Amino acid sequence: MSKDNNVLLTDELRLRIINLEYKDISNEEFTNEVRRIYMEEVGKPLEVDVSVIKSSELSNVNNTVPSSYDGTAIQFYSKQQDINEVYIVSQGTTDTDDWLYNIRAMQVGKDTNQAENTDIFANEAKKIFQEKNGDIHPVTIGLSHSLAHNNNSTSHLLYDTFDEIYSVNGAQTNYYQLYFSDNKFEEVVNGKFNISLFDNPNKVYSIPPNELKTFAEAYYKEKGTVIHQVISSDDPLNALANIRGFFTLGDVTMIDTNPDKPGLKAIIDKIPDSEVKSLQDFALVYAEGFQNGGNNQGIEDLTGVNMDVVDKIMNDGVGAAVGTYFSKDLDDMISDVNEKVPPLLEKVTNITSNADVIFGELKNAGYITNAQKQVAVEELANIEKSLKIIEEKINSIDENRKMSEEMMKGTKYSPYAGQAAMASGFNVMAGDVDAAIAIYHEVQNMQASAKRLHEELGSVMEEIIASHGIVEMLNALGASKNQGYLGNDLVLMTGGNQEIKVNISAAVRMYQEGQQELQKKKTYITKIAERFQEHIIDDYENQKQKVLSDIRNIETNPCGQLPLLRKHVFLPYFSPVQIDKVEVTEQFNGLSGMDISHLMEGLTKSLTDNEDFLESAKSNIEQLFSKDRDLSILFNYVPGG
Known part of the structure; x- marks a missing residue:
């Protein structure tokens, strides 16, 4: 399948999703980030279902075959649009276990455990996605960086795991790894280079590296056609691409990401x-x-x-x-x-x-x-x-x-x-x-x-x-488009000289989170007014009405007040004294010091000023880049909302 037909259709999209794998976030956050990144890069919402599974959630991964493999599976699914794509984002080197695996696997060729778990994870994740939506045979795409490219490509060469593989600055495939893991490859190598079953397996290291490399490239060439790589000419791993053990498959786009430096490859190539x-x-x-x-x-x-x-x-x-x-x-x-x-x-x-x-x-x-x-x-x-x-x-x-x-x-x-x-x-x-x-x-x-x-x-x-x-x-990829990246944020730049740079991701977060905070502030201001009215103004009137009601009761029923009179005046029990009339002179002092209009005006003005600031910032940024992009959709769209 052509990469132009995939959901993640650009290098920038794929690289940002690969970079997202290094963040320790929940599946919900991961999904929202995928949608945000898609919106920023494509300029429209991602109108398909997105499901996420992490390798740490599946008991079979790193269990049957012990390793420190880590990855995330993402399914993009829409029955109406005939879309069913599963991306396996394998994680690159992050800890000591990974570095030790790098040495054992790629420097020495003695380990493929992470590659095996790549295939285990891909198959387990696809089963779960199938149970969820019923569709089978998704397009399975590997995304990878560094060590993860070795994992994804080796997994594919051994088990046909992927339909496509996209990688950035990958650790290349290793023919020693494949020799010790792919029985068919081992057999043809032994036949080609006269290694018998009774020889020490390490005899493969005595084969002239260039001859074994050329043989491996030809043997795996067809399977390697689905591998697509973007590599920095300054990447230190690129400097190791020609040393013994490594060989490169698929199409490779070389990018000079640090024009001020020549890269390490020329240096490494001088080492015998x-x-x-x-x-x-x-x-x-x-x-x-x-x-x-x-x-x-x-x-x-x-x-x-x-x-x-x-x-x-x-x-x-x-x-x-x-x-x-x-x-x-x-x-x-x-x-x-x-x-x-x-x-x-x-x-x-x-x-x-x-x-x-x-x-x-x-x-x-x-x-x-x-x-x-x-x-x-x-x-x-x-x-x-x-x-x-x-x-x-x-x-x-x-x-x-x-x-x-x-x-x-x-x-x-x-x-x-x-x-x-x-x-x-x-x-x-x-x-x-x-x-x-x-x-x-x-x-x-x-x-x-x-x-x-x-x-x-x-x-x-x-x-x-x-x-x-x-x-x-x-x-480097974004320079020609006047855009760059800071972490996983998108930065837009104006003009050929890139005179003004704006972190659009951060600006959108500021606007959206600011609007959310302002909405909370509006709610709080409304509640303050309601509580003041309820507990001060309304309560005063309620208490006043209770007093007036008691007064009316006394005036309309003077005889009923005789027991109260007896509490305060001595009267014989059989005294003929009666209360014929009661008149109450009432006077209610109004509330004083209870005017909060100045407070409410201040809160309302603060709210208005903040709203004006956010809208002004949004409008200015939209106007700044209006010739190239319509940014309003970014400001108004909330992933997961």
């Missing part, structure tokens, strides 16, 4: 594939470690350093060190370090050897200053230096133990062999403990270097990451 492979190997170990047990576990899986063991030595003193030593915890840790640090150092050396070129290119491109470049190069060198010291300490442990063994051979038959053995044992232990303490300090140094790198380059990363975001892309 062997160094990229080192990054992938490093990422796999890092991801698995930090996934299994957090910070300390990640350090241990990277370096072999068991921080819990070393903390005991550092915090509890020599006695604890001896106990730790003889429990072999320290011995096991040293053995683990000896196994893991040398290959890790080799990978880090491959990375740091390119540091001057990488950060030099960033400096030349204007991303960082010369001072920031120096910090980056220095701290990476410090990390490498710490790893070398750790390696040296490991070597010294081996040499110390070998020397001790040689000395013990020379005293084997000596009468002092026992004492020599004890001394030798304590010497070895002392050397091991000393090495453990040194290793601990080097781990601290590496953590300090990582912290300084973050402090120095954090703002640079924010700028780079902004080019990966949706808003920068929206602004």
Whole structure:
């Protein structure tokens, strides 16, 4: 189906809905926001039913196949207009679990769990929508950004999930992921590149990346025709599009969203594939470690350093060190370090050897200053230096133990062999403990270097990451139309020089919410007048009438007042005294100090002034953009109203 026939028919509409997925709002709010966005972009109300389901509402998602997938399903339905479209808006990277998945799935190709849950969610949501309206076979469209493009596209290639996929700044499809998840693809790859069933599955990584990439592009080309992408040439993920594992499917529109900067692709392309492979190997170990047990576990899986063991030595003193030593915890840790640090150092050396070129290119491109470049190069060198010291300490442990063994051979038959053995044992232990303490300090140094790198380059990363975001892309797309975006708000601009900018979304909210508040104020003013009339004016008149009624009763029935007279005047019981006539002279003082007309006038004037302000602002904004757009429909329309 052509995208021009879809409900969400423009890139701006789709991107704003994708961006909406990152907001934590209720289904009702989400629906109203969809209608608002449609109204702003298309200029008319969305005259179809809109239903929303979130993946968190469905128990099967992330349950059968554990993952951190998150998404929202939106159905646009109208039987009269023959519209039945389901959009699966998969969410991009938001938390640590997603970042770890990025590494496992897209850097290493070892995980497709989020892609599997994309398909599970799409099918579950469509069943619910079908039960609601009875229609089957909706057009199913995937919307995605970043990690979500990998999820949606991989889900489609594996399970035929979508009829169309639209993505912005997506993490591209990974042929290693597909190799380990698509049995048919694995079979044809094995046949093409002579991998037998008895070979290690990781042999696929030995295939020349360009050859496997070309093969994957041809194999999935037909399925990829439904994939449509808009990508910023400044997007850092775009810089990774050509490294091993990634390949791009479908049609791609490239947009320069940050003309002042050249983007990272030219820089990344200068890194040899062997160094990229080192990054992938490093990422796999890092991801698995930090996934299994957090910070300390990640350090241990990277370096072999068991921080819990070393903390005991550092915090509890020599006695604890001896106990730790003889429990072999320290011995096991040293053995683990000896196994893991040398290959890790080799990978880090491959990375740091390119540091001057990488950060030099960033400096030349204007991303960082010369001072920031120096910090980056220095701290990476410090990390490498710490790893070398750790390696040296490991070597010294081996040499110390070998020397001790040689000395013990020379005293084997000596009468002092026992004492020599004890001394030798304590010497070895002392050397091991000393090495453990040194290793601990080097781990601290590496953590300090990582912290300084973050402090120095954090703002640079924010700028780079902004080019990966949706808003920068929206602004680039809207520039030719004299419109931009602030968050999920629409900003209109006048003239080629964009001299005046107005946040239309905010202006409409101000007008509509202002009108609602003014309506409340009108109600309050009316209630004040009603309560004053009821409880002051009317109550005074009511009480006055009660008194007059009592007076008339006394005057028309004077004999009836005799019991009252007896209460105040002594009269014998059989006294012939009668009351023939009663005359009451009444005088009622009018209410004083009860005039609130000045208060009511002030409240009414305030109300009128506010109404005038809102209407004037609305009128001025409408007039400002009258040549290009009729904004009155936006001001007068309330989503869900």
